[in-house]
Every structure is written in C-alpha cells, then in structure tokens.
Amino acid sequence: MDYQCKKEVFPVCETVFEGTSEQPVDLELSLPDYCPDIERILKCRLCPSVSSKNISGDRLDVDGMVLISLYYLDSKKQAVRVCEHTSPFSCSFDLKCTPVDPVSRVKLKTDYLNCRALSPRRIDIHGAFSVCAGVYARTEQEYCTDIEGDDIQQKKHTEGLSRLCGTGQQQFSITEVLDIGQGKGLPESIIRNELSIKADSCKALTDKIMLSGEAALRILYVTDIESGALETMSFNIPFTQVLDVRGVTETTHNEVMLEVLNYDTSLRSEYDESSTLVTLDARISAAVIACEDAQADIIDDAYSTLYELEPEIKPYRFDRLVTLLDETFSAKGEVSTGDNGITKMIDLWCDNVNNINNAVTHEGDALTLKGKLNCCILALDSEGVPFYVERPVEFSFSPTTESSLSDADLRGDIGVTSLSFRITGDNTLEIKAELKLTGSIHKSVSCPALTGARAADDRMRKRDKAAALTLYYADKGESLWDIARLYCTSVEAIRLENEMTEDVTESGGMILIPN
Numbered sequence: 001m002d003y004q005c006k007k008e009v010f011p012v013c014e015t016v017f018e019g020t021s022e023q024p025v026d027l028e029l030s031l032p033d034y035c036p037d038i039e040r041i042l043k044c045r046l047c048p049s050v051s052s053k054n055i056s057g058d059r060l061d062v063d064g065m066v067l068i069s070l071y072y073l074d075s076k077k078q079a080v081r082v083c084e085h086t087s088p089f090s091c092s093f094d095l096k097c098t099p100v101d102p103v104s105r106v107k108l109k110t111d112y113l114n115c116r117a118l119s120p121r122r123i124d125i126h127g128a129f130s131v132c133a134g135v136y137a138r139t140e141q142e143y144c145t146d147i148e149g150d151d152i153q154q155k156k157h158t159e160g161l162s163r164l165c166g167t168g169q170q171q172f173s174i175t176e177v178l179d180i181g182q183g184k185g186l187p188e189s190i191i192r193n194e195l196s197i198k199a200d201s202c203k204a205l206t207d208k209i210m211l212s213g214e215a216a217l218r219i220l221y222v223t224d225i226e227s228g229a230l231e232t233m234s235f236n237i238p239f240t241q242v243l244d245v246r247g248v249t250e251t252t253h254n255e256v257m258l259e260v261l262n263y264d265t266s267l268r269s270e271y272d273e274s275s276t277l278v279t280l281d282a283r284i285s286a287a288v289i290a291c292e293d294a295q296a297d298i299i300d301d302a303y304s305t306l307y308e309l310e311p312e313i314k315p316y317r318f319d320r321l322v323t324l325l326d327e328t329f330s331a332k333g334e335v336s337t338g339d340n341g342i343t344k345m346i347d348l349w350c351d352n353v354n355n356i357n358n359a360v361t362h363e364g365d366a367l368t369l370k371g372k373l374n375c376c377i378l379a380l381d382s383e384g385v386p387f388y389v390e391r392p393v394e395f396s397f398s399p400t401t402e403s404s405l406s407d408a409d410l411r412g413d414i415g416v417t418s419l420s421f422r423i424t425g426d427n428t429l430e431i432k433a434e435l436k437l438t439g440s441i442h443k444s445v446s447c448p449a450l451t452g453a454r455a456a457d458d459r460m461r462k463r464d465k466a467a468a469l470t471l472y473y474a475d476k477g478e479s480l481w482d483i484a485r486l487y488c489t490s491v492e493a494i495r496l497e498n499e500m501t502e503d504v505t506e507s508g509g510m511i512l513i514p515n
Contacts, residue, residue: 003453006146010296011164012319013289016099017060017135021091022111023048025066025127028118035083036074037120042378042388043071044115045351048089048108048129049262053285055102055135060093062106062131065262069192070115070123071378073386079228080346080378080386082191091131099137103169103287105257107132110352136289138164143316144299144451151306152453153490155481156297159445162321163294166207166247169287171261174215177268178235180276185223185231187276192220193265194349195282196415197258198436204250209243209288211256216417217280219265220347220378230346237280245288252290253321255440257413259285291321299450301481305463305488307455318445323401325412325439331373331395332432334424338389341382341426349376350416350433351390360410367405367441368398373416375431382426393431399441412439463488463515469497470513474505487513 025046031038048066055061070083113127147154180187199213215237223229248254263282268275298316303309351374361368372392381387399405418434470487480491480503491503497512505511 001455001457003152003455004148005144005452006148007142008145008296010141010143010161010318012139012141012162013136013164013167013291014139014319015134016097016102016137016139017093017095017133019093019133021093021131022128023066023089023091023131025068025113025125025129027085027125029068029070029083029085029123029125031083031121036081038072038117038123039075039077040073041070041115041117041123042073042080042386043376044113044125045069045071046110046113046127046129050106050108051262053104053106055099055104058095058098060095060104060133060135061090062092062133063088063090064108065089066129068125071191071388074228075120077385080191080230081228093133095135099135100139101167102135102137103167103289105134105259105287136167138167141316141318143296143449145297147299147302147450147453149304151304153303153305153484154299155301156299159296159298159318159447160320161294161296161318161445162291165249165252165290165292166245167289168243168245169285170243171283171285172241174237174239174280174282174284176237176280178217178278178280180233180278182276184233185229186274187221187223187267187278188225189222190219190265190267191222191230192347194218195260195263195280197260197284198415198417199256199258199438202254202256204248204252204254207244207246207248209245209248209254209256211241211243211286212238213258214238215282217265218349219278232347241286243286243288245290248288248290252292253324255289255324257287261285298447300448302450302453303485304455304461305490306461307457308459308461309453309455311450312452313448313450316447316449320443320445322403322405322408322441322443323399325399325437325441327399327437328417328434329395329397329437330432330434331393332430333393334428334430335375335391335393337377337379337427337429338387339427340387342379342423342429343382343384344380345421345423346378346380346386348378348419348421348431350374350419351376353414353416362406365404365406366398367408367410368396369410369437370394370396373433377429393433395433395435397437399437401441405441408441408443410439410441412437461488465515468515470515472511472513474508474511476505476508478505480504483513487515489514
C-alpha cells in the first residue's frame with residue numbers, strides 16, 4: 001500500500017541559464033578626411049554596449065553596438081587623436097526551457113584586440129568580444145512535509161532557506177545637460193568617455209522599490225584641435241527611480257543589479273563654439289530579486305512499526321541567501337611606465353572593470369575575492385610626447401559575515417568608485433583604486449529527502465509481544481532513532497520511558513524499550 005504524503009511547494013530563484021557567445025571583429029578602417037595621418041598607434045579600444053535584450057519563450061535575444069576607438073599620435077607627434085567606428089551586433093541564446101518571471105544579466109567582455117597600421121591612413125583590426133548572459137527565474141521545489149499513518153515514524157530536520165518572493169526587471173533613462181564651466185578650456189571634441197552607475201539606497205514598499213543612486217561620467221576632451229591640448233572632467237549625477245516588483249515588502253531582502261546598457265555623450269559646442277555644455281543620454285537596466293528567510297521541515301528517514309517500509313528518497317537542492325553585499329575596499333600598487341619616463345598624467349582609467357579576471361578562493365570559513373585591475377595610463381614622457389601603457393594592479397578582499405563561507409558562492413559586480421595616482425619616480429607611478437563590491441553570497445543546501453513511502457500488507461514486522469518492556473544495553477552516543485526502528489517503537493516512547501531529553505544516549509548502559 002502507498003502512504004499519503006502531505007506536500008508543500010517552495011519557490012526559489014534558480015540560475016536557469018549561463019552562457020557565452022563570442023563575437024568576432026575583423027575590419028579594415030580608413031581614416032576620415034578630417035583626421036590627420038597616423039604617426040604611431042597608442043591604443044585601439046573595443047567597447048561593446050547593449051541596445052536591447054529580450055526574453056521570448058525559451059530564447060534570449062541581445063542586440064547592441066560595438067565602438068572601436070583608435071587613439072594615435074599625429075605626424076607631428078604632438079597631439080593625441082582619435083578615430084571611431086561603430087557596427088551593430090546581435091546574438092541569441094537557447095535557454096532550453098521557458099523561464100517563469102525571469103530576469104537577465106548581460107556582461108560584455110573584450111577578449112582580445114590586435115591592430116596594425118597598413119598605411120598612414122589605413123588600419124587592420126582583428127579581435128573578439130564575449131557576450132556573457134545569465135538568466136534567473138522562479139522555480140518551485142515540491143517536498144514532503146508529513147506522511148499520514150499511525151504506524152509511521154518520521155525523522156525530520158529543519159533547514160533555513162530563502163523563499164523567493166518576487167522578481168522584476170525594467171529599464172530607465174538618465175538624460176542630463178552638464179556644464180564643464182569656464183575654469184577649463186572650451187571643449188571641441190571628446191576623446192574618451194566612461195559611465196558607471198551605483199545604487200546608494202534601496203527602500204522597499206509593497207510591490208515597489210524606491211531606488212536612489214549616482215551615475216559617474218568622466219570625459220577626456222580636446223580644448224584646441226590644432227595643438228591637441230587635453231582636459232578631463234568628471235560629473236556625478238544623482239538619480240531616483242521607482243521599480244515595480246510584485247512580492248516586495250518592507251521585510252524582504254532585495255538584491256538590485258544595475259547595468260549600463262548604452263549611453264551617448266555629445267558637446268553643445270558642435271553647434272555653439274562658446275558652449276561648455278555636455279549632454280548625456282544613458283539607458284540603464286535594473287533587475288531585482290526579492291526573497292525572505294524561511295524554514296522547511298525535511299523528512300530524512302521513515303519507518304513503519306507494523307510493516308516493512310520501502311521509502312522513496314531523492315536529493316533536494318535549495319538556496320539560502322547568506323548576505324547582501326555592498327562593501328568598499330581599496331587596491332594599491334606601484335607600476336613602471338617604461339624607460340622614457342613620465343612627467344605628466346593625461347588620463348587614467350580601468351578597462352573591463354566588471355569583467356576582471358578574478359577568482360573566489362575558500363580558506364577555512366572565509367571567502368576571498370582576488371583579481372587584477374587593468375589600469376590604462378595615458379601620459380607624457382620625459383620629452384613631452386604622449387604615450388600609452390597598461391599595467392595590472394592586484395587586489396584581494398574578504399567579505400565579513402557572521403556565517404561560515406567555506407562553501408558559499410558569490411554573485412556580484414565590482415566597480416571603481418575613484419582612481420588616484422602619484423608619480424613616485426622618473427618612470428614609476430603609484431596607483432590607488434577605491435572599489436565597490438555589490439551583489440550577494442549564497443549557499444547551496446543539498447540533502448536527501450523522503451518523497452514517498454509504500455509497504456506490502458503481507459510483510460509484517462516481527463515484534464516480541466510477550467513482555468511489556470525490553471532491556472537494551474546501549475553504547476554511549478547511540479542513536480535513539482536506530483534503537484526505536486529496531487524494536488518497532490518510537491523515539492518519543494523511549495524518551496518517556498527513560499526520562500530522556502536527547503536523541504542519543506548520553507552514557508552507555510541499560511535502557512527500557514516499551515513494546
């Protein structure tokens with residue numbers, strides 16, 4: 001016969017897809033007529049961005065643009081020039097299933113880029129970048145909480161888990177007109193720009209999140225086309241946004257994941273030579289995963305006091321949120337800039353910040369994130385000639401929690417909030433970066449659990465009914481569950497008969513087994 005099982009459904013957020021699509025870049029690029037000839041290439045930079053991403057059924061479609069920027073010295077070796085080329089790309093991922101309430105994350109990573117000049121006005125470019133996609137969705141774990149039957153004895157334990165309350169994803173725009181001011185030269189063209197975004201506060205209401213944060217824009221621009229004089233400017237742009245996320249409450253733990261999809265900066269001086277205004281138009285994606293602390297009673301084992309039982313057991317896997325991450329740390333290193341020396345820094349930035357070659361290591365109960373920042377240096381050498389080099393700066397950081405992180409997983413983003421330098425010698429530079437780690441730490445809870453039970457009516461268990469009590473000599477630390485199973489009784493009955501409170505025998509000796 002089959003025993004009736006009471007079951008519950010436990011909603012969890014599961015990573016239903018992780019995949020990468022490599023996009024090749026192969027082209028020959030001719031300089032526009034307004035660009036001077038190439039004397040020496042400083043850097044060829046590949047910057048992909050996402051125009052749109054959409055989950056339809058069991059497929060994730062990603063469309064975007066790739067910007068290739070060539071930084072070089074003109075024939076007079078006096079000025080840094082830039083030539084840019086854009087081209088679209090698209091890719092699709094087969095998710096193997098149709099996710100429920102999905103949110104997606106897309107990270108773009110430059111794999112490699114080779115560039116060589118075929119002539120003073122023509123270059124050959126070969127490279128590739130990767131579109132790294134992850135999809136998180138709602139799944140439901142069904143598990144057994146109780147088996148009906150007066151003859152059934154059950155062994156349970158309670159697991160602390162994370163119950164998914166809701167997911168949500170939406171896009172919003174940041175559009176600002178920014179003023180460089182009169183203290184610096186008038187901008188004539190933009191050489192390089194970068195935009196990063198961070199969340200400062202996240203206030204949850206019923207089915208809504210009030211998100212406040214800051215977008216940081218940094219530009220390198222030309223103030224004199226003829227001489228190639230350069231200036232840098234940074235802007236911090238606060239923003240607020242209301243995100244609709246069904247299931248969010250004031251008590252849920254809300255993981256907010258922000259992505260800069262694409263952005264554009266333009267100068268008003270293109271139309272007004274005296275203008276110091278810069279226009280920013282950015283598109284941001286915000287994904288939210290909301291969960292709450294919960295407990296589940298898992299049946300580890302069961303037996304019948306009357307029949308030989310055949311339990312059905314399968315492994316279960318749940319997720320438990322250990323902590324949400326919002327921590328800052330620093331990295332510092334001294335690097336060499338080359339034999340020609342350094343007299344002045346033009347610009348300093350980090351490429352592929354959110355795709356750092358990092359590794360999570362476990363040492364005892366601690367979790368450590370290690371990696372390298374790829375620091376990009378544009379400066380003047382001892383003769384006043386611009387040069388470009390890339391140097392790594394290592395970092396290491398261990399999040400602090402009250403829980404053991406020996407087998408935990410980290411899901412997060414790293415952003416550079418500030419970058420500073422100090423020239424320490426003729427050809428040495430000290431670089432200090434302030435970094436921000438956001439995301440979450442999770443633990444996977446895996447355990448075997450009983451999902452059903454059946455017994456044959458003709459397979460009765462043998463019990464000694466001649467005596468009311470049986471004397472049993474137990475070893476120290478012996479399990480009452482094993483003893484009760486052996487003698488077709490219950491753990492509770494043995495406890496009551498012997499005035500015990502624990503699930504194991506505290507000391508060896510005689511105990512009474514009720515029949």
